[in-house]
Amino acid sequence: MAGQRTSNAAGRRLLVNGRFLYARATGVQRVATALLHQLGERRDTLEALFPAGVQVEAPPGDAPDTVAGLRVHKSGRRGGQLWEQFTLPRQGKGAVILSLSNAAPLAASRGITMIHDAQAYTAPESYSSAFVRWYRFMLPRLGRRNLQILTVSHFSKQQLVEHGVATADKITVIPNGADHILSFDSAPGAITRLGLRPRGYVVALASTQPHKNIAVLLRAFADGAMGDTRLVLVGKASAADMRAIYPALSDDVLFTGMIDDAELRGLLEQALCFAMPSRTEGFGLPPLEAMFLGTPAVVAPCGALPEACGEAALYADPDSPDAWRTRIADLRDDPGLRDTMIARGGEQAAKFTWARAGDLLVDVLRRFAA
Numbered sequence: 001m002a003g004q005r006t007s008n009a010a011g012r013r014l015l016v017n018g019r020f021l022y023a024r025a026t027g028v029q030r031v032a033t034a035l036l037h038q039l040g041e042r043r044d045t046l047e048a049l050f051p052a053g054v055q056v057e058a059p060p061g062d063a064p065d066t067v068a069g070l071r072v073h074k075s076g077r078r079g080g081q082l083w084e085q086f087t088l089p090r091q092g093k094g095a096v097i098l099s100l101s102n103a104a105p106l107a108a109s110r111g112i113t114m115i116h117d118a119q120a121y122t123a124p125e126s127y128s129s130a131f132v133r134w135y136r137f138m139l140p141r142l143g144r145r146n147l148q149i150l151t152v153s154h155f156s157k158q159q160l161v162e163h164g165v166a167t168a169d170k171i172t173v174i175p176n177g178a179d180h181i182l183s184f185d186s187a188p189g190a191i192t193r194l195g196l197r198p199r200g201y202v203v204a205l206a207s208t209q210p211h212k213n214i215a216v217l218l219r220a221f222a223d224g225a226m227g228d229t230r231l232v233l234v235g236k237a238s239a240a241d242m243r244a245i246y247p248a249l250s251d252d253v254l255f256t257g258m259i260d261d262a263e264l265r266g267l268l269e270q271a272l273c274f275a276m277p278s279r280t281e282g283f284g285l286p287p288l289e290a291m292f293l294g295t296p297a298v299v300a301p302c303g304a305l306p307e308a309c310g311e312a313a314l315y316a317d318p319d320s321p322d323a324w325r326t327r328i329a330d331l332r333d334d335p336g337l338r339d340t341m342i343a344r345g346g347e348q349a350a351k352f353t354w355a356r357a358g359d360l361l362v363d364v365l366r367r368f369a370a
Contacts, residue, residue: 012052021061021072112150113142126211152174174361200229206256226328274289297312
């Protein structure tokens with residue numbers, strides 16, 4: 001067993017489920033990391049609430065010994081779901097176990113779990129059948145057994161209630177922050193590599209998941225319909241991945257691949273707009289990141305996107321390529337409209353900070369510290 005053995009003595013302890021420390025970089029992993037840093041900034045408050053100890057409990061591996069000023073204790077011999085379902089609850093016997101990445105130990109008697117969305121129910125085609133079966137088995141059991149379920153939007157809360165994951169009184173909404181994007185330096189690497197000109201391109205996510213609905217953007221930009229305005233897709237999916245699903249993919253669509261946060265900031269800052277045509281989202285963080293950087297967003301009126309973006313985004317029908325062409329062209333051809341949306345975006349994004357999310361999370365922990 002790596003590290004110092006955690007005491008299971010009775011008392012008020014807080015263990016943060018650190019399995020996410022080994023996860024690939026996703027929106028869920030980013031949220032968990034940001035919230036963990038907020039807890040670290042409130043360590044004195046947490047130690048007063050949980051005098052028997054506050055730490056991150058993690059599987060064996062190369063995680064650091066501390067994260068955000070919180071001690072990381074490593075336990076068990078293997079990671080993954082086996083660690084989460086068996087080792088973690090043993091280590092956290094009697095403690096409040098806070099899990100921030102959708103999954104949590106079913107055996108924990110004092111769990112608090114953040115479930116970001118209900119997409120195992122609403123968009124099963126975007127995931128493997130094994131993933132869907134496991135989440136549909138696990139989530140309602142967590143909802144019944146946990147002290148509290150956390151989620152990221154009122155839309156997600158409604159979906160979790162409708163699909164029987166938890167009752168409304170057991171779900172607390174803690175919206176994401178988006179101000180982390182301001183903490184990174186701006187790097188022009190992706191712009192330079194792709195030969196992009198300022199305001200000459202639209203940024204969207206490179207995703208093959210059906211609910212992300214990237215197909216409507218590919219159709220909007222097909223056959224040179226947007227002139228010299230390019231579509232730039234950011235993320236893991238490559239041109240080959242996308243072409244396997246969309247054989248008519250235009251050669252004019254550009255792919256950045258995985259880029260770091262500095263290059264992402266640089267790319268967003270120079271973009272005409274950010275586009276998100278998803279049919280459902282538990283929150284919708286990328287449009288707000290763009291707004292923080294002074295870049296307008298065009299989104300679908302679906303899922304939690306209207307809740308997150310309010311009147312600060314332009315909206316386009318998820319089934320209409322013409323609607324996306326029109327909205328993007330409006331921003332390109334009407335400087336006054338673009339300036340208005342930039343101003344609205346800044347005001348809207350300012351409502352979503354990690355400090356606010358951290359305060360809400362500590363409020364929940366305070367309720368269950370005794």
